[in-house]
Amino acid sequence: MDRRAVTSLLSLEEAQARLLALAPQRPSSVMGLLPFDTRRYLARDITARRTQPAADLSAMDGYAVAPGPGPWQRVGESRAGVPFGGALAHDQCVRISTGAVLPEGAESIVLQEDAAISGDMVTATEPPSAGRHIRRAGFDFREGDVILERGTAWSPAVLALAAAAGHAQLPWTEPPSVAVLDSGDELVAPGAPCAAHQIPASNGLMLGAMLYPYVGMVDSLGPVTDDRMALAAALERAEDSHILVTSGGASVGDHDLIQQALKDWGAKIDFWRVAIKPGKPLMVATRPSRSGPDLVILGLPGNPVSSFVTAFLFALPLVRASMGDPHPLPRTITMIAGEDLPPTERRREFLRAVIEGDRVRLAGSQDSSALAALAQADCLIDRPAGAPAAKAGDRVPVFCLRNG
Template sequence: MTPLLSLEEAQARLLALAPQRPSSVMGLMPFDTRRYLAQDITARRTQPAADLSAMDGYAVAPGLGPWQRVGESRAGLPFGGTLASGQCVRISTGAVVPEGTQSIVLQEDAAVTGDAISATEPPSPGKHIRKAGFDFRQGDVILKRGTAYSPAVLALAASAGHAELPLTEPPGVAVLDSGDELVAPGAPCALHQIPASNGLMLGAMLYPYVGRVDILGPVADDPAALAAALERAEDSHILITSGGASVGDHDLIQQALKDWGARIDFWRVALKPGKPLMVATRPSRSGPDLVILGLPGNPVSSYVTAFLFALPLVRASMGDPHPLPRAVTMVAGEDLPPTERRREFLRAVIEGDRVRLAGSQDSSALLALAQADCLIDRPAGSPTLKAGEPVPVFLLRNG
C-alpha cells in the first residue's frame, strides 16, 4: 500500500488542480464580495488631490502670530486666495489647505480675539496637514491581482476613481453526501439511521465564497443512485463528496466516480481526523477538468478536511494567491496528549490568550465541534505538550 501523503503534499497536489475561473467586469454595486480581483488595479486619481487639513482649526502663514483671519476653507468649499504674511483662515477637517500655509493651529490651541488669532504653542511647520498624494498617486498599483473583494477594497477602488472592477467568477460547487444510514433532516429516524448533516454543513461552509451550492444528497449506497446523483453534478466545477471514499465493501464512491469517467489522483492523507480523503478529476464539457474532493463521512472529519482542503480549493479557483488557512500561536490551557503517526487537529475553544480542548475529540462528536472556535495543530509523533507552552492554532473564522 502506498504511504500516506503529508498534509502539505496533499494540499499542494489538490491546489495544482484548481479549476481557474474566468473574470467579468462588475460595478461596485451590488455589494458582491464573494470574488477576487482578476488583475492589478491602478489609481485613476491622486488621493488626496491637494493638501488637506487633518483637524479643525486655523491654517496659518509662516511666523509665530498673531494672524489676521481673512476667510474660511471648508470641506468642499476651499478658500480662494493665497495666505500672505500674518494671515490665516478658519479651516475644517478635510478642507483644502490654502497656498502659503505653514501649519494648522488646532482649534483648542488657538486664542481668538475678534479676527486676531494667536497660538498657545509655537506651530510646527507642516503640522496637521495631509499632503497631496500621501495615500496614493495616479498610476500607483493600489490593489494586486488575487486580492479578496471586501468593503475596504470597494472603498479604495471608489476613492481611486473606479466605478467597476474585473472580478473572478465563483465556481459552481455541488455537495453529495452518501450512506444507507442517512435520512433527510427532520424525517423520522430509526435506531439504525442518522440525520444527514454533512451536506448542509459543507454547503454552509462554502456558501460565503460561491453564493450557491447544489446539495445532491443524501444518497443511498447504491450504484444506480450514486450514478444518477453524479449526473446532476455534470456542470459543476467542483464536486465535494462526503462518505464512502474509502475502499470497504460498502464504500462505493470511488468506483462510482471511475464509472462516471473520473480519474483518482490520490487518496489517504496522514491526518487525524480525515485519513480517507480522496482527490479525483473528470473531463469537463468545456473548460478545465471538474475537480472532485472526497471527504470522510464522519462529520468532524468532514468538517476538518473541508476547512483544510475544500475552502482553499474554492479560494484558489478564484485566484487567491494565499488560499490556505494561516495559523497563529497561542498558549495551551491544559496538557495536550502525545500524537502517533498522523498529524492531529484538535477541536478547541479560546479562553483569553489560551486554548483548551472542546470536549470529546471523537470524529463523530458534533457537540464539541459546534462549541469549537479553533483547531490546535499537533504534528505527528509529538510528545505531551504541557499547559503554558505555545501551540499553533487555526482560527475557524478565518477559513
C-alpha cells in the same frame, strides 16, 4: 497497524499541493462596487485614476496661518468641500476645518485649542510647527499607483479604496460552481422520522454552509443511498459543475461505493489517503469536462468531524485557489495551551478547541462523530505526528475557524 500503509500516506502539505495544482481556473467579470453576497478576488492589478488627496489638506480643526510668529488677521474660511478663494498674505490666516483645502500661502495649522481670538486677530498659545497637521497631496496614493494587487480579497476597505481611487467597477474572478453529494444508507433528510439505525444527513448542510460565502448557492445532490445506480444518477447531475465534493463512502469497504462509482463515471483517482487525524480516507479525482478544465472531485470522509476538518483544509483552499486567491491555504497562529494535550501517534492531528483569551482548551470529545464538541469549537490545534504530550503553558499552532 501496518507500517507500510502508514508510510504510504501523503503528508498534508503534499496532498494540498497536489489538489491545488488541479484547481479549475475561472474567468473574470466586471462588477459594480455595491455589496454582494459572496467573496471575490481581484482578477488583475488596479491602478489609481486620481491622486488622494488631490491637494494639501488640514488634518485638524483650527487656523491655517501664513509664515511668521503671529498674530494673524483672519480673512476667511476654508471648510471641507468649500475652499478659501484666495491666497494668504503675510500675517493672515483663515479658519479651517478637518479635510479642508489648505489655502495658498499657508504654512502651518494652529489648532483650535491653541488659538486665542480677539476680534479678527488670532494668536497662537503654542507656536505652530511648519507642515504639522497637514495632509500633503498624494500622501495616500497618486494617479497611476498600483493600489490593489491581483488576487486581493473583497473587503469593505478594498471597496472604499477603489471608490476613492476613481473606480466604479472592479474585475473579479468568477467563483466555480460546486456540487455537494453526501451518501449512506443510514442517512435520512433533516427533520424526517429517524429510526435507531439511521441518522439525519447533516454533512451536506454543513459543507454547503462552509462554501456558500465564496460560491453562493451550492448544488445539493444528496443524501443518496449506497447504491450504484443511485450514485450514478446523482453524479450525472454534477456533470456541469466545476468542483464536486462528496462526503461518505470514500474508503474501500464493501459498502464504500464512491470510488468505484466515480471510476464508472469516467473519473481518474489522483490520490487517496492522507496522514492526518481525523480525515485519513480523503480522495482526490478528476473527470474530463464537456467544456473547460477538468471537473475536480474531492471525496471527504463521512464522519461529520472528519468531513468538516478536511473541508477546512482542502475544500475551502480549492475554491479559493480556483477564484485566484494567491494564498488559499489557512494560516496558523501561535497560542498557549490551556491544558495538557495527549501525545500523538503516526498521523498529524487536528484537535477541536475553544479560544479563551490567549489560551486554547479542548472542546469536549475528540471523537470524529462528536458534533456537539465541533459546534463549540472555534479553532483547531495542529499537533505534529509522533509528538510527546504537550503541557499546559506550551505554545501550540492553531487554525482559527472563524477566518478560514
